[in-house]
Amino acid sequence: MKPRIAIFDLTDCEGCEVQILNSKFIDKILENVEFLNFRLGQKINRWEGFDVAFIEGVALTSHELELLKKIREHSKFVVALGSCACFGGIAAINNFMDLEEAKKYVYGENADKIESLYVKPISEIIKVDFMIRGCPIVPEDFERVVSDILAGRIPREHTRPVCMDCKSRGNPCQLLKGNVCLGPVSYGGCNAPCPSAGMPCDGCRGPLEMPEMIAELELLKKVAQQDDIIRLFRRYAPMVTPFKEVAGGKL
Numbered sequence: 001m002k003p004r005i006a007i008f009d010l011t012d013c014e015g016c017e018v019q020i021l022n023s024k025f026i027d028k029i030l031e032n033v034e035f036l037n038f039r040l041g042q043k044i045n046r047w048e049g050f051d052v053a054f055i056e057g058v059a060l061t062s063h064e065l066e067l068l069k070k071i072r073e074h075s076k077f078v079v080a081l082g083s084c085a086c087f088g089g090i091a092a093i094n095n096f097m098d099l100e101e102a103k104k105y106v107y108g109e110n111a112d113k114i115e116s117l118y119v120k121p122i123s124e125i126i127k128v129d130f131m132i133r134g135c136p137i138v139p140e141d142f143e144r145v146v147s148d149i150l151a152g153r154i155p156r157e158h159t160r161p162v163c164m165d166c167k168s169r170g171n172p173c174q175l176l177k178g179n180v181c182l183g184p185v186s187y188g189g190c191n192a193p194c195p196s197a198g199m200p201c202d203g204c205r206g207p208l209e210m211p212e213m214i215a216e217l218e219l220l221k222k223v224a225q226q227d228d229i230i231r232l233f234r235r236y237a238p239m240v241t242p243f244k245e246v247a248g249g250k251l
Contacts, residue, residue, distance in 0.1 A: 003150050006037035006050040007081070008071055008224070010064045010122075011091055013055030014040055014137035016082035020110035023139035029146055049076055052149055054132075054142075056081040058091045061115045065125065070247055072126040077149060079175050080128045081142075085136040087206050087237035090135075092119040096234060096247065121239055130155050135204035135236050138190050161208055162201045165192035176202040180224045180232060185211035206237035213242050227250065 007017060017040045020026065027146045037045040038183035053075035059065045072078055083089045094102065095118060103111035122128060130149075130239070148155040162183040166173075170194055174181035189206055192199050220229050230249055238247035245251075 002032065002034040003051040004036050004048065005033045005146075006038075006053045006071070006075070007035070007056070008037065008053060008055050008067070009039065010055065010057030010068065010085075012055065012089075012222045013062040015043070015057045016132075016134075019136045019139050020142055023142065025139060025143035028143065029143065029173060031148065033146070043119050047074065052077045052079065052146070054079045054081045055085050057084045058088060058119050059122065059125060060091060060117055060119065062117070065117065068121070068122060068126055077125065077129050079149075080122050082133045082137050082241070083133060083204050083206065086123075086131045086133050086240075087121050087243075088239035089236055091166075093234055093240045095119055095238070112122050124239075127173065133187055133205035134190060141189065158187060159209070160188045161185045161211070162188045162192055162195070162205070164188055164189060165190060166195045166201070168192075171195045175219055178223050180217070180220055181212045182232065184219075185213060185216045201230060202235060203243070204236045205241060207243050211242065213246070217246070223249075 007020070009017060021041055034047055035042060036050060039045060051072050055068070055071060056077065059068050080086045084091060090181070094116060094182050099116060103116065107114050130145060132145055134141065145155045165188045166183055171192065174195055176181065179200045181195070182203035183195065184202035185207055186201055187205040188204040190205055192201070229251060230247060233243045233246040237243045
């Protein structure tokens with residue numbers, strides 16, 4: 001019997017799932033697993049015991065909260081897929097504003113019909129066995145994690161910052177050019193696609209385990225206003241330490 005895989009999405013843009021569908025590895029993966037549940041990728045889905053469940057997005061409603069717990073109950077191994085699931089992502093910007101006022105601004109007189117919970121990384125709600133970071137994820141990370149799990153190996157964690165990926169590609173330093181870049185404090189392994197395209201890293205893969213935040217903030221304060229720095233740290237990983245401290249205004 002092939003390993004049984006499921007991919008679920010909560011509140012999100014589904015960009016990580018599109019990365020999987022567009023991956024050059026998808027045919028290789030399909031040969032070796034059975035997708036029981038993948039709403040974006042197939043018409044017929046089943047609820048059975050899952051060997052591995054990948055979850056994209058955040059639980060923004062009580063229905064999604066219950067779905068998240070149900071997935072955990074039916075899965076041997078759970079992987080958070082993308083920055084929303086890993087860190088709260090874009091939706092967690094809600095946590096830093098008056099939610100009722102925001103709902104009235106967007107939905108007007110129908111605001112009271114909209115449910116929106118406080119946003120948390122899914123690991124604060126259920127047990128998560130591994131994370132695949134990024135907004136969106138890097139397809140190579142998905143292929144590597146699937147291969148490792150199915151082989152009984154614990155997927156390897158990166159320990160280097162995006163800066164190392166950037167230097168290995170010979171890119172000029174965005175900070176030295178006076179741009180606001182989170183490469184020194186962000187989790188690497190992405191091969192630095194943004195700096196390689198001439199854009200600073202905006203930290204979509206979240207923080208390193210022990211980033212040099214004091215040094216990073218000293219550099220950022222030289223090239224950006226405090227409000228701009230706070231907004232940057234609220235973008236992808238605002239609910240995890242130490243990005244959470246800066247996102248909350250502590251800098």
